[in-house]
Amino acid sequence: MKGTSSRKPLVPRGRALPDDACPACGTMMxxxxxxxxxxxxxxxxxxxxxxxxxxxxxxxxxxxxxxxxxxxxxxxxxxxxxHDLMSANEIRAVREKHGLTQADLSRLLRLGANTVSRWEAGRNAQTAAMDVLLRIIRDLPGSVDFLRRLAA
Ligand SMILES: [Zn+2]
Structure with a gap:
């Protein structure tokens, strides 16, 4: 049987349901x-x-x-x-290689305080431009010192 609704199915994100009843028609989902x-x-x-x-x-x-x-x-x-971006574990490895906390790296890259934490938890992805910066930090000696001087 076809539904009567012609609108596209909603995909609510992060919505908690009290039970498994359909919010649109009440049928058990x-x-x-x-x-x-x-x-x-x-x-x-x-x-x-x-x-x-x-x-x-x-x-x-x-x-x-x-x-x-x-x-x-x-x-x-x-x-x-x-998009060939670094994984969460690769980002963590770069940060730890330089002895930086998540907050340190966020500050050096002028990001919000929790951005690196969200990258490493897999909740957000870095942009392609940020990925390039992370690779520079990983592969170019002196890059962290340069960023520290910029931030000072
Ligand atoms: Zn329904």
């Missing part, structure tokens, strides 16, 4: 996996097998909080691979 999109740095990234709840009657898609977080993290990892 089913746990499933499938292709869902999530935005990363302004780009819609497709995650091929994202866990979510789907309404068998109207097709409404809902993500629990942990499913939304997982979708976002998977999208960040796919985005990094697609």
């Amino acid at each position: 089913k746990e499933t996996r499938g292709r869902l999109g999530a935005p990363v740095n302004g780009e819609e990234v497709e995650v091929p097998s994202a866990a979510h709840l789907k309404c068998p009657k109207c097709g409404e898609v809902v993500l629990r909080f942990d499913e939304a977080r997982r979708l976002s993290e998977d999208a960040v990892a796919i985005y990094r691979k697609a």
